Amino acid sequence: MRRFLILGHKASIEPDFSLNDLPGAAGRIDVLCRAIGASLFLSHGIRNDVETNLLLQDSVHVRIHGQYVKRLNPDERSTAALIKHALKALAESSSDHEVRSTPGITVMRRSLPEVLDVLLSENAVPIVLHEEGEPAEMFAFPENPIFILSDHAEFSETDQLALADFPRISLGAKALHTSQAITITHYLLDRLEEDRNADLVLVHKVWGEPKAQLIISLLEDFDIPVNRMMQAPPSVYPMALDGMAEVRIMVRPRDVDKARRIIADYFETPVEK
Numbered sequence: 001m002r003r004f005l006i007l008g009h010k011a012s013i014e015p016d017f018s019l020n021d022l023p024g025a026a027g028r029i030d031v032l033c034r035a036i037g038a039s040l041f042l043s044h045g046i047r048n049d050v051e052t053n054l055l056l057q058d059s060v061h062v063r064i065h066g067q068y069v070k071r072l073n074p075d076e077r078s079t080a081a082l083i084k085h086a087l088k089a090l091a092e093s094s095s096d097h098e099v100r101s102t103p104g105i106t107v108m109r110r111s112l113p114e115v116l117d118v119l120l121s122e123n124a125v126p127i128v129l130h131e132e133g134e135p136a137e138m139f140a141f142p143e144n145p146i147f148i149l150s151d152h153a154e155f156s157e158t159d160q161l162a163l164a165d166f167p168r169i170s171l172g173a174k175a176l177h178t179s180q181a182i183t184i185t186h187y188l189l190d191r192l193e194e195d196r197n198a199d200l201v202l203v204h205k206v207w208g209e210p211k212a213q214l215i216i217s218l219l220e221d222f223d224i225p226v227n228r229m230m231q232a233p234p235s236v237y238p239m240a241l242d243g244m245a246e247v248r249i250m251v252r253p254r255d256v257d258k259a260r261r262i263i264a265d266y267f268e269t270p271v272e273k
């Protein structure tokens with residue numbers, strides 16, 4: 001599962017905020033609503049495998065489960081109404097457990113360290129999104145990530161203390177809106193998933209490991225990851241033996257055209273069958 005946790009530093013924790021003034025008196029709940037939209041909506045549906053978490057003023061934890069949420073619409077006002085409803089349910093509850101306010105939305109009083117404890121106990125792997133982190137392109141994303149972002153403000157000192165042990169990754173030097181950072185994160189993870197699930201495609205066949213290595217190194221210089229498939233190990237069978245040392249050069253579907261162009265430009269017409 002993919003999760004997001006957005007820290008809302010000024011967001012109201014009382015249900016009496018006005019839906020007519022989300023950026024003002026409600027404490028930038030508009031930023032949180034856009035982040036909810038960016039994390040959960042597709043063009044014509046909801047991402048079922050996403051959970052969006054809000055932490056309001058380091059004291060109220062709201063969870064929105066993509067698989068179960070109902071009545072969530074792309075507009076900020078109706079999303080804010082669901083948050084308002086959650087805060088009302090919390091105010092009226094005396095339970096020590098998460099309170100379900102509407103289908104797919106739960107709420108509970110928790111601080112950031114408590115939220116992190118809960119998420120870690122559910123095997124989520126925290127990753128902080130920060131302009132000054134390690135470049136996202138170099139990062140090996142784990143299976144069950146939770147991306148932690150701030151709202152319109154910087155992470156506070158208390159946030160930074162609680163998050164100090166987790167990796168920080170950057171989507172570039174420019175400071176983006178929270179919702180923009182979420183959209184780019186989805187894009188990166190969607191691409192990785194597509195690559196993981198796609199069958200590799202044959203772009204060329206050569207005879208012998210040395211020549212294959214030249215081509216593979218060149219493709220890798222152009223940022224094209226390559227898999228090679230050999231008919232038989234060349235150290236065991238002499239390359240002169242027909243078919244014994246054939247090396248098949250395989251790439252991701254999205255790299256096929258580029259790889260074939262490079263092979264044709266630098267070496268020879270690719271053998272594709």
Ligand SMILES: C[S@@+](CC[C@H](N)C(=O)[O-])C[C@H]1O[C@@H](n2cnc3c(N)ncnc32)[C@H](O)[C@@H]1O
Nearest residue numbers: 129130131149150170171172174175176178181
């Ligand atoms: C509006 S920014 C926070 C304030 C921002 N540091 C500023 O200078 O205005 C919202 C959040 O989105 C995430 N974010 C924004 N730009 C980012 C980037 N280039 N790389 C990674 N995360 C980013 C961070 O979590 C950040 O705290």
